[in-house]
Amino acid sequence: MTDLIDIQAAVTAGKGADFKLEQLKIRAPKNNEVLVKIVATGMCHTDLIVRDQYYPVPLPAVLGHEGAGVITAIGDAVKDLAVGDHVVLSYGYCGSCKQCNSGNPAYCVDFFGRNFSGADPQGHNAICRHNHEAVHDHFFAQSSFATYALSLENNAVKVDKNVPLELLGPLGCGIQTGAGAVMNTLKVNPASSFVTFGAGAVGLSALLAAKICGATTIIAVDIVESRLELAKELGATHVINSKETDPVEAIKEITQGGVAFALESTGRTEILKQGIDALGILGKIAIVGAPPLGTLAQFDVNDLLLGGKTIVGVVEGSSVPKTFIPELVTLYQKGLFPFDKLVKFYDFADMNQAALDSQNGITLKPIIRIANSN
Structure with missing residues (x-):
């Protein structure tokens, strides 16, 4: 060299x-x-x-x-x-x-x-x-x-x-992944419902993005109370401690049947199944959590089929960094992100x-x- x-x-x-x-x-x-x-x-x-x-x-x-x-x-x-x-x-x-x-x-x-x-x-x-x-x-x-x-x-x-x-x-990476999964992949629409399974940095970035997109029912699921309190501060309308409450039942009750959009950021397959189960008809879940290579997950195929549900993997928020990162900076400057x-x-x-x-x-x-x- x-x-x-x-x-x-x-x-x-x-x-x-x-x-x-x-x-x-x-x-x-x-x-x-x-x-x-x-x-x-x-x-x-x-x-x-x-x-x-x-x-x-x-x-x-x-x-x-x-x-x-x-x-x-x-x-x-x-x-x-x-x-x-x-x-x-x-x-x-x-x-x-x-x-x-x-x-x-x-x-x-x-x-x-x-x-x-x-x-x-x-x-x-x-x-x-x-x-x-x-x-x-x-x-x-x-x-x-x-x-x-x-x-x-x-x-x-x-x-x-x-x-x-x-x-x-x-x-x-992390903030772009959460926000982009909502804005670019799920394309959360106004007056819709959204849940993040995991209220870490990626999940809460997604929550912020869902609020920007106009979702009116915004749910955060986690097991750490301090994260759930922050989620409420950032715009969550509902929070669920999954150690204390069955999140699938709670989400279906809150949304009267199932959530329209979901994000799974924990990388745990049992949480992914909960996310799929919590979707309503034509609901869509984005997977951003990464388990070890070769990890397999299970779900009810007929539930997916009859509900018209969508599971989509997301890398880096499906973003084009040259345009998306400056957009996030502008949203931050305006106090929206x-x-x-x-x-x-x-x-x-x-x-x-x-x-x-x-x-x-x-x-x-x-x-x-x-x-x-x-």
Whole structure:
């Protein structure tokens, strides 16, 4: 490697291992790449399940995929971004396959490879130790648990400099996933009913989006009372503690027969079945929760058939980040999408505490402060 830049990064050494801060090096950007000084990075459930090897990303690796920062250098093929731009980093996609060309980059034919392979599409790494030993990277085309990250121009989204940059990273994945599942996939309509199974950051982002879409019956299901209280503050008309109440029965009573739209974000198959059972006639449920690869689920086929119900998987909120993330920023600026109520900030050195707090339900959306944006 030439033109190496010193960075500090959180390395995941092996399955279930703590994040460990290390001094590493990253190469300069080339072609359509941008180098971003990371201000802050959201910690997502996907970072933790990859650490725990639900998905077979090779380790050791630098994870992190909700980065926000300032461009400090660009490759010679970059056209629409410049040094000094504030950007949110989102998921990787090829930009040339049938799905990408039809406006569906979240379903890129090379999505898994570009986001979970631990290297670039050619199998190369950009990060190494000081002895030039490569460290797996390019996680979601960014690996942003680091002071600097390389991204492609197509997944670096320019944002308004008047909005606090340290807040915006989660728009690149978790917040975009919940809001997009409602707005882009389910297309929740005015005066309809909506339920989120799971009132974490993704579920509550979906709740906020359902309110924006005009749903008038908005239900949150969880087992953590503090999350249900926050759901009410954010616009839920009803909350259900599923440890105390059968959610399917409660939802059918609230909606007089079944809910029109549902979101499942827990990744638990028994909760997915509850979501399907709670749907009304022609109801639709979006699945965003990710269990280990190979997980199978069960449901009553005739219930699905006779009810005309729809089950749809959703990646990244079916969003086009270049347009959807700025739209979410505008909604936030207008006070309609207060996702800042979901976050808690941690210092870079406290990443493992952030992960523990997230797993224990104490923090909905940790954001790791990595550098100052000035």
